Amino acid sequence: MPLVTSKEMLLNAQKGGYAVGAFNAENMEMVKAIIQAAEELKAPVMIQTTPSTVKYGTLDTYAGIVAAEAAKASVPVCLHLDHGSSFELAVQAMDAGYTSVMIDGSKLDFEGNVEVSRKVADVAAALDIPCEAELGKVGGKEDDLEAEADTNTDPQEAKEFAERTGVTSLAVAIGTAHGFYVGTPVLDKERLSEIRKVVDIPLVLHGASGLTDEDVADCVRRGICKVNFATELRAAYSKAVKEVLEQDPDTIDPKAYGKAGIKAVKELVMSRMKVCGCDGKAC
Numbered sequence: 001m002p003l004v005t006s007k008e009m010l011l012n013a014q015k016g017g018y019a020v021g022a023f024n025a026e027n028m029e030m031v032k033a034i035i036q037a038a039e040e041l042k043a044p045v046m047i048q049t050t051p052s053t054v055k056y057g058t059l060d061t062y063a064g065i066v067a068a069e070a071a072k073a074s075v076p077v078c079l080h081l082d083h084g085s086s087f088e089l090a091v092q093a094m095d096a097g098y099t100s101v102m103i104d105g106s107k108l109d110f111e112g113n114v115e116v117s118r119k120v121a122d123v124a125a126a127l128d129i130p131c132e133a134e135l136g137k138v139g140g141k142e143d144d145l146e147a148e149a150d151t152n153t154d155p156q157e158a159k160e161f162a163e164r165t166g167v168t169s170l171a172v173a174i175g176t177a178h179g180f181y182v183g184t185p186v187l188d189k190e191r192l193s194e195i196r197k198v199v200d201i202p203l204v205l206h207g208a209s210g211l212t213d214e215d216v217a218d219c220v221r222r223g224i225c226k227v228n229f230a231t232e233l234r235a236a237y238s239k240a241v242k243e244v245l246e247q248d249p250d251t252i253d254p255k256a257y258g259k260a261g262i263k264a265v266k267e268l269v270m271s272r273m274k275v276c277g278c279d280g281k282a283c
């Protein structure tokens with residue numbers, strides 16, 4: 001089917017008490033793997049690209065690949081701009097056919113974040129495209145963003161932020177970090193429950209690569225409706241490719257290791273979808 005927006009997906013997840021998995025893709029193989037996993041599990045799915053991925057392959061190219069693959073699928077697929085770094089990029093993504101955008105003003109102060117988020121949310125609303133923003137800073141490093149880990153989202157600020165910006169979903173910082181964890185992450189789950197009590201739009205968890213299944217499931221129970229997985233997909237893809245090339249260093253056909261990458265990413269995505277509870281939820 002044609003690409004769908006994330007609006008209904010996330011509202012259904014909020015109503016149903018599960019989360020939609022949002023998976024970062026870097027190439028055609030990863031897009032195919034993610035959609036195959038969604039098909040097999042009958043799950044709604046979000047595919048997303050960061051600004052550095054977009055810089056590498058362009059918005060139009062990713063939009064073309066994802067739309068073509070989604071057209072063959074029976075499950076709803078949404079294409080989302082992850083960590084949109086500027087108003088301009090968010091608008092370009094919507095122009096290119098992205099059906100959901102994030103504006104990440106979390107590096108700005110509160111008022112600056114409100115301002116840029118409201119600006120993008122206004123344009124997105126006019127196009128009936130959902131808009132995610134982030135308040136507080138998710139730790140670690142993704143793309144060119146680096147944050148300290150101790151800047152968790154304040155519940156009352158989150159409430160005010162949601163009301164003033166009109167964004168349709170909100171990424172919260174509760175102790176997760178981008179990239180893989182060095183030690184065991186300490187998640188402030190009580191804070192998540194407090195945010196849920198005062199903010200009624202769907203909440204998003206970033207930095208889920210490497211969290212235990214129990215932690216992800218617990219965050220979903222406490223009100224997370226979208227969980228982002230990026231680093232571990234890249235790792236699974238690269239590991240599978242490396243294995244093929246190590247086994248047969250004379251391999252010259254990109255299809256040979258591409259297939260191995262697809263298989264590895266598909267398996268990982270399926271296991272994460274089950275933890276999010278979105279399997280069987282495509283409608």
Ligand SMILES: [Zn+2]
Nearest residue numbers: 142206207228
């Ligand atoms: Zn993120």
